[in-house]
Amino acid sequence: MLTAIAPKSRKIDRVERNGNALFLYSKHGTMRIEPKSGSIVRVTYTVQDAFSEVKKPGVTCEDVFGDWTFDNGPDLAIEVKLPGLIVSVNRCDGSVRYYDNTGKLLFAEGVDEPREFEEFETFHLAGVPQKTRMIDTADGKKEVLEDALKVSTGKSFHIRYHFNLGDEAVYGFGQQEKGCASLRGKRLYIHQGNRKIAVPFFVSTAGYGILTDCYSPLIFNDNENGTYLYTESAQESDIYFIAGSMNEVVKGYRSLTGKAALLPRWAFGYVQSKERYETQEQILDTVKKSRELGIGMDCIVLDWISWPDGEWGQKSYDPARFPAPKEMIDKLHEDHVHFMISLWPTMAGNTPDHKEFADRDLFLPGCSVYNAFKEEARKLYFDQLKRTHFSYGTDAWWCDSSEPFTPEWNHRVRPEESDLYKDFCEEAGLRMPYEYCNSYPLFHAMGIYENQRIAMEESGCDKRVVNLTRSAYTGQQRFGTVMWSGDTDASWETYRDQIAIGLHFSASGLPYWTMDTGAFFVKRGEYWYWNGKYDNTVEDPAYQELYTRWYQYAAFLPMFRAHGTDFDREMWNFTGEFYDAMLKANRLRYSLMPYIYSEAGKVWLEDRSLIRWLAFDFTGDRRTWDITDQFMFGENMMVCPVTSPMYYGVSQQEAASEGVRKVYFPAGCNWFDFYTGEKYEGGTECEVSAELDKIPLFVKEGSLIPVRKPALSTEEQADETEWKKFGEGKASYELYEDDGDGYGYEIGKYTLTKIER
Numbered sequence: 091m092l093t094a095i096a097p098k099s100r101k102i103d104r105v106e107r108n109g110n111a112l113f114l115y116s117k118h119g120t121m122r123i124e125p126k127s128g129s130i131v132r133v134t135y136t137v138q139d140a141f142s143e144v145k146k147p148g149v150t151c152e153d154v155f156g157d158w159t160f161d162n163g164p165d166l167a168i169e170v171k172l173p174g175l176i177v178s179v180n181r182c183d184g185s186v187r188y189y190d191n192t193g194k195l196l197f198a199e200g201v202d203e204p205r206e207f208e209e210f211e212t213f214h215l216a217g218v219p220q221k222t223r224m225i226d227t228a229d230g231k232k233e234v235l236e237d238a239l240k241v242s243t244g245k246s247f248h249i250r251y252h253f254n255l256g257d258e259a260v261y262g263f264g265q266q267e268k269g270c271a272s273l274r275g276k277r278l279y280i281h282q283g284n285r286k287i288a289v290p291f292f293v294s295t296a297g298y299g300i301l302t303d304c305y306s307p308l309i310f311n312d313n314e315n316g317t318y319l320y321t322e323s324a325q326e327s328d329i330y331f332i333a334g335s336m337n338e339v340v341k342g343y344r345s346l347t348g349k350a351a352l353l354p355r356w357a358f359g360y361v362q363s364k365e366r367y368e369t370q371e372q373i374l375d376t377v378k379k380s381r382e383l384g385i386g387m388d389c390i391v392l393d394w395i396s397w398p399d400g401e402w403g404q405k406s407y408d409p410a411r412f413p414a415p416k417e418m419i420d421k422l423h424e425d426h427v428h429f430m431i432s433l434w435p436t437m438a439g440n441t442p443d444h445k446e447f448a449d450r451d452l453f454l455p456g457c458s459v460y461n462a463f464k465e466e467a468r469k470l471y472f473d474q475l476k477r478t479h480f481s482y483g484t485d486a487w488w489c490d491s492s493e494p495f496t497p498e499w500n501h502r503v504r505p506e507e508s509d510l511y512k513d514f515c516e517e518a519g520l521r522m523p524y525e526y527c528n529s530y531p532l533f534h535a536m537g538i539y540e541n542q543r544i545a546m547e548e549s550g551c552d553k554r555v556v557n558l559t560r561s562a563y564t565g566q567q568r569f570g571t572v573m574w575s576g577d578t579d580a581s582w583e584t585y586r587d588q589i590a591i592g593l594h595f596s597a598s599g600l601p602y603w604t605m606d607t608g609a610f611f612v613k614r615g616e617y618w619y620w621n622g623k624y625d626n627t628v629e630d631p632a633y634q635e636l637y638t639r640w641y642q643y644a645a646f647l648p649m650f651r652a653h654g655t656d657f658d659r660e661m662w663n664f665t666g667e668f669y670d671a672m673l674k675a676n677r678l679r680y681s682l683m684p685y686i687y688s689e690a691g692k693v694w695l696e697d698r699s700l701i702r703w704l705a706f707d708f709t710g711d712r713r714t715w716d717i718t719d720q721f722m723f724g725e726n727m728m729v730c731p732v733t734s735p736m737y738y739g740v741s742q743q744e745a746a747s748e749g750v751r752k753v754y755f756p757a758g759c760n761w762f763d764f765y766t767g768e769k770y771e772g773g774t775e776c777e778v779s780a781e782l783d784k785i786p787l788f789v790k791e792g793s794l795i796p797v798r799k800p801a802l803s804t805e806e807q808a809d810e811t812e813w814k815k816f817g818e819g820k821a822s823y824e825l826y827e828d829d830g831d832g833y834g835y836e837i838g839k840y841t842l843t844k845i846e847r
Contacts, residue, residue, distance in 0.1 A: 100184045100203075105162045110154040112170055116184055119207075125155040129174035129333040130342050132303075133186060136326040137207045137247075147532055148564030149303055149330070151346045175333045188298065188331055196298045196333060200252030200318070205327050208248040212323065212524040213240040220456035228577065228611075228620065229284055229499040230394070230434065230491055231402050233457045238520055246525055249321040251302075251329070255312065258296035259715040261336075261597035261703055263310055264289035264562070265575060269590030271703075271716040274312055279511040281307035281528060282493040282518075282561045284619075285576035288528045289562060289598035290319075291343060295709050299339035301346065303328040305529040305563065307515055322515055323525045336597070336706045341697035343599035347565035350601050351539075352694040353572070354554040355830035356428050357486070358686050359388025359804045360676055361651040363430075364659040365610070366393035369411045370418040376660060377427050381802060385661055385673065386680045388803045389428040391488060391653070396431060402438035403458075405474045416482040423483065426803040430486035430558065431479055435459050435471075435494045435534060443474050454521040459494050462530055463523065468537025476545055486556035487538055492531040493561050495521070504618035531561035539569035543833075552832035558649070562600055572602040572649045580609035580622035580633065585640050586733045590718040592647065596701045601693045603701070604649035608637040612656040627657040632738035634668040635782070641672045642785035643731040645679040646723045648690070648700045671783035677800035684796040684811055684825065687804075689724035691826030691840065700724060708756035711773070717754060726793040726823075728761065730778070730786035737782065751780040753788070760791040762816040769817075791817035794847055796825060804830070815847050822846045 098118040105114050114121040119137040126132055134141060161169040170177040176189040185204040188197045221236040259272035263280050265287035270276065273292070280288045290308055293299040302308065306323040321327070332342035344350065362380070367373045373390055380387045396412065397404040407415050419429045436458050437444040447453055447460055452467040454460070461467045472480075475487075497513040498505060505513065518527040539555045546552055555570030562573045575591060578584050588605050595603045612622040612633065624633035644650055652659045661672050679686075692698045699706070702722040704714035720730045730753045755761045757773035764787040770776055778786050789795060795814045801807035815821045828840035 100182075102168065102179065102181045102184060105160075105168055107160065110156045112160055114168065114179060114184065118184070119205075121179070121184060123170055123177060123179075125158045125170070125172050126151060126153055126330070126346065127155050127342070128157065128172050129338075130330060130346070131170070131172065131175060131177055132328070132330050133177075134326055134328045135184075135205050138325070142325045144325075146303055146305070147529065147536070148305070149301075149346050150348050150565065150568075175331075177331075188333065190297065190333055195256075196296055197294075197300075197331070198254045200254060200316075204252050206250040206252075209245055210248060212243045212246050213520065214243045214524075215239065215455035215520050216241045217455065222456060225500065227499045228617070229496055231436070231438075232496075232500060233436075234500065235456055235517070235520070238456070240520065243524070246323045246325065249324055249327050251319045251321070251327055253317055253319075255294075255317055256296065258294045259705060260292050260294045261594055261705070262289065262292035262299075262599075263594065264598050265573070265591050265595045265603075267587070267591070269587030269718060271590065271718050273310065273594075276310070276312060277507075278310040279307070279507050280310060281511055281514045282495075282531065283498060283510065283514065283576070284493070284496045284560070285578065287560075287562050287573055287595060289595070289600065290528075290564060291598050293336045293339045293597055295336065295705055295715060297333060297335060299332045299336070299343065301330040301332070301343060301564070303330060303564070305526040306524060307511060307528055309511070323519075325525070336709065337699070337702075340597070340599050340699055344567070344697040347599065348568035349697065350567035350693050351570040352554065352691060352835055353556055353570065353602065355683075355687050355804045356388040357556050357572070357649060358683065358690060359650070360386050360679065361389040361391060361430070361649060362387050362660065363391035363393065363651060363653040365653070365655040366395065367391075368395075370413070370415065374418060374421060377422060377425055379662065380660070381425060383662060384802070386676050386800060386802055387427055388805075389430055389486065390422065391430045392432060393488070393653075394432045394434070394490065397441075400438070401441045403434040403436045404438070404441040404443050405433070406478045415479075419483040426805040428485035429483070430488050430556070431484055432488040432490050433475075434491055435462065435489075436491070446470060446474070456521060459521070462533040462537055463526065468533065469541055471537055472541035472545065480542070480545060485553065486558065489534060489538065489557055489559040492534050492559045493518075494530060499617075499619060502617055529563045531559060532563040532566050535559060535562070535566050535569040535571050539571075554831055554833065558604075567600045567602070571600075572604060573600065574603065574649075574651070575605040577610040577619065578606055579611040579619065580624055580636065582636060582734060584609055585636065585643070586719065589643065589721065589731060589733070593701060593703045593718075593721055596699050597703060597706070601699050602648045604647050604651045605644070606654045607640050607644045607652040608633075608654055608659070609640075610654040612654065622656065628663050628665075631668075632735065634664055635735055635738050637664065638668045638671050638782060639732045639785075642675045643729075645675045645785070646701075646729040646731075650679055667782055674783050675785065680800040680804075680807065681797045682795075683804055683807060684798055685724060685727075687830075688796065688824075688826040691828065691835070692725075692824075694835065695826065695840075695842075698725070704728070704756055708758055711757040713754060714756050720753065726790050726795060727764070728756075728788045728790075730788070732780050732785065736780070748777075749779065749781045750777040751786060752776070753778050753786055755788070760817065761788045762791065763787075764789050764795075764814075767816070789814075789816040792819065792821050793817070794821045794823035794845055796823065796845075813845060813847055820846060
């Protein structure tokens with residue numbers, strides 16, 4: 091007969107305060123509770139002899155908070171009391187419950203076994219030549235392992251953290267591919283991918299948020315199999331619990347992981363991109379024509395293959411196509427247009443850049459991806475940029491493929507989500523430290539930011555870092571990064587998904603996000619990812635309608651940007667009413683620039699979010715919890731994109747609609763049409779005007795919105811500000827202003843002016 095082996099007891103045997111931390115001991119493991127503020131607490135749990143002393147890269151806060159007490163009486167609960175939070179630990183099983191300072195339950199861990207640990211052995215590619223082969227994908231050249239020669243790197247733990255959710259909605263965990271409102275009832279695989287961004291943080295309408303301070307892939311599960319977070323690899327369970335409203339929780343996340351760097355003013359203008367400009371003449375001609383047509387543009391982008399033929403990833407130009415890059419960039423600057431170039435973490439073996447890295451053993455094993463985990467490699471990467479692109483005057487970086495392993499793109503048919511997770515863990519985990527294989531983009535962005543700031547100090551140049559990059563992780567908002575949603579495919583469904591996934595990303599604490607207007611892939615191709623619905627692209631009025639609505643939505647994102655393949659993305663490739671509608675949206679963006687830049691300033695100054703779920707500001711209105719096609723833009727404006735065709739179906743003309751869409755006006759205030767001033771009562775739903783040339787836009791009562799005349803760029807915009815007032819009685823606005831570039835704002839070189847009307 092089998093005999094049950096009793097598990098180690100989780101009963102708390104001993105409690106002691108050591109400095110500003112409380113330690114709770116059981117035979118199963120040790121819990122450490124460290125208050126970080128009056129409403130934030132770190133709870134770490136280990137089944138080993140000691141807690142890890144490894145300094146993690148995402149959380150930078152080293153503050154200690156000593157204004158707390160604990161009750162270690164004879165009752166079942168051990169209570170830690172902070173000014174804004176009560177942490178209650180069950181003495182029998184070590185499960186934790188969190189209450190606000192009124193005694194309201196916010197969050198409860200699962201009882202009996204709140205944390206499960208399974209030890210396993212980790213492996214890494216051996217430091218010997220590996221058998222690989224190169225394949226071409228739409229995501230660039232990929233180096234695929236044939237037979238991996240592995241060595242053991244030690245022990246780690248799979249950790250499952252069980253908890254209970256009540257009557258609440260939750261948002262965050264970075265960016266998934268499919269859009270939804272609350273993540274309740276979902277199973278999410280949180281790892282990096284071409285169309286995925288992993289951030290281990292979520293917020294709840296119940297008044298809290300949780301940051302899991304791990305750097306490996308993880309799984310969020312909320313279904314019939316339980317509610318839990320599964321960490322793929324870590325030495326200990328390490329979470330930060332943040333109490334407060336959802337906006338306060340995001341502020342708490344930034345207090346732990348760092349303030350979001352402020353982008354320069356020009357980065358909020360229009361960014362023109364496509365796959366791809368092949369010569370410097372094409373770039374200059376595009377800017378010239380945009381100026382002639384009166385299209386606002388602040389930046390133009392050079393996508394991949396700027397390098398000489400066959401020298402993938404080399405940080406220099408093909409002299410045949412770009413004979414005078416510095417002169418090209420100088421001419422762009424004369425026209426008040428900035429320049430961004432695509433960079434890759436890979437370097438082909440026949441390039442000078444590759445040789446430098448290889449000679450110093452600074453590649454990840456078994457591939458030509460530089461080892462961004464090493465400070466020496468990050469410095470060398472930017473040193474190579476200084477010799478070419480940075481010295482030519484390049485203003486911004488597009489760090490593409492910053493995952494940098496996307497095994498899903500090696501398949502003709504899309505794998506199952508669980509297989510994608512497994513493939514990523516296996517491929518990335520063999521080449522990176524297994525416990526850190528979600529965090530490559532964080533280190534990559536860190537290297538760009540820190541080394542550019544050093545280079546600027548050395549040269550006397552003062553320009554803010556702008557890094558458009560495809561992946562992110564905890565704390566990456568510190569490094570001047572803007573993330574985008576990867577290589578999407580064109581359909582109304584994809585467009586609708588983009589709105590929701592962008593809001594989830596913003597809810598994850600990182601404020602700057604954008605996407606490829608009109609989708610990257612427009613046609614239908616052989617592989618699963620090339621799945622657009624419009625083979626005739628701009629010859630198809632149905633696609634022109636979709637693109638126009640997508641463009642209008644893009645005008646209300648932190649970065650306003652077009653990009654993609656299958657056809658040229660300049661606005662003049664569209665015709666008639668579609669062109670007119672996009673030009674109108676472009677000018678609307680520029681007219682709102684004082685508001686947009688002021689709100690961006692407050693992202694840095696006050697830890698705000700530029701785009702937010704309605705539930706963030708109107709949590710008490712349950713109807714807002716599941717709205718995916720309306721969102722807040724800054725503190726005062728509600729954007730309501732049109733997300734279904736009104737004039738054309740897919741590749742065939744249909745009867746015209748009434749040109750209206752339904753809008754729900756959240757309760758708690760009245761709302762006003764931005765264009766007409768018409769008033770709508772909060773807590774009601776109405777049909778509103780939504781003709782092709784109009785994106786429905788509403789303003790909270792009591793708001794002042796600063797506007798200026800549209801211009802061809804932010805540098806050419808006049809200083810005269812008009813104040814649009816919405817509602818009766820007094821209205822006010824606090825206008826943020828600074829030099830628009832450089833880092834003077836960090837030392838107080840900015841103004842906040844309160845305007846009242």
